[in-house]
Amino acid sequence: MKIRIKIVTLLNFLIIIFCNQTFAQNAVTKEILWTTDWSPNGKYIAIGGNVDTLKIYNSSNLKLYKSLLIKNTITRIKWHPTKNIIAVATQMSGDRSSIINIETNEKIELNAVSLDGARGIDWNYTGEYLAVTDNDGEILIFNIKGDLIRKFNNENTKTITAIDWHPKKDILITVSDKIRLFDINGNLLNSIKHRKEEIMILSVAWHNSGSFFVTGDYGDEKDKSLLQYWDENGKLLKCIDISKGEYRNLVWNPKGNSLATASDALRIWDIKGNLISEGYSKDYLWGISWNKQGDRIITSSMEENIILWNNKAERILAIE
Structure with a gap:
């Protein structure tokens, strides 16, 4: 009986270790950020990659300003030279390649x-x-x-x-x-x-x-x-x-x-x-x-x- 309890306890311990290792591996999994571009007015930075999102950050402090859902993978982004579109x-x-108005979220x-x-x-x-x-x-x-x-x-x-x-x-x-x-x-x-x-x-x-x-x-x-x-x-x-x-x-x-x-x-x-x-x-x-x-x-x-x-x-x- 004691041997059986010890075996069960050992198995549970190994399962816990395995689960914790798997969780840790998943927790540190990171994706590639392929591309970035600075807005012409200097206020924002756009970043995209394998993260299902086009992210717009405030350039002064890198605080997230806006996220737009775009499925994998964003390979390149380019801000218009004068307008607030990307x-x-x-x-x-x-999602197809597109032109996005950052102010209105309109997507072409x-x-x-x-x-x-x-x-x-x-x-x-x-x-x-x-x-x-x-x-x-x-x-x-x-x-x-x-x-x-x-x-x-x-x-x-x-x-x-x-x-x-x-x-x-x-x-x-x-x-x-x-x-x-x-x-x-x-x-x-x-x-x-x-x-x-x-x-x-x-x-x-x-x-x-x-x-x-x-x-x-x-x-x-x-x-x-x-x-x-x-x-x-x-x-x-x-x-x-x-x-x-x-x-x-x-x-x-x-x-x-x-x-x-x-x-x-x-x-x-x-x-x-x-x-x-x-x-x-x-x-x-x-x-x-x-x-x-x-x-x-x-x-x-x-x-x-x-x-x-x-x-x-x-x-x-x-x-x-």
Whole structure:
């Protein structure tokens, strides 16, 4: 009898331990925050990822201002250059990519975008056009009302990971297996193979002048991820390989004298590709954005961490 009681007690003890371990594991499970963007008025920061929610924070204290339900996954968000509306790209989601008015919560679904979703989204420099690159390899141009203006193919490539408009012209850069430049009518202007290996490019950003652009790739089996500077005609200017993590996103500050990159650390570079500052991160950074003044950077990460930094890559505030 005593032996049976001891066995039952031991089993109960083991069950309790198992349940507690399972609960602890579930409690620390975190999702990827793919993307972030700062509002043009500087008041708000938008963040999205695998969390079924587009979250809007007050930029001064990172207090939650508003949450909007959007099913997994928000891959990219981009605030309109002058209006309080956000373009949202999604994949693996029951919700289409869309344009959302943050003040009224009005949502315009972009139904022409592939059901397989999209990775790239960006407003042109005037905010008149919105470009979306979907997972069928299509580039779609919409107006601000969500009407489809034009659609063309990215040289028969399925996955397009990012897109960026020229800051002064209606010219687009898309990145995937190659760098490709198009005009707004869909004419291919240039196609550039960025390295000998078959490596996906994840991010691209025109410099504010429009005279050059920068790309960041996924990296190879040796964890060599390249940050590359190119002139506007596609000539390689500089290649940097110090990062141990893929370059998920990169963005220039408003003055155009500093480039911030999200990878295994926050790094800030000058226009010639010299490293200015570096900020430690305990996990890989994915989303990144500057404020209008260029003195603050927001990042989102692989383990659902949100960090506010100054322009020297020093931490100011975090939600971890």
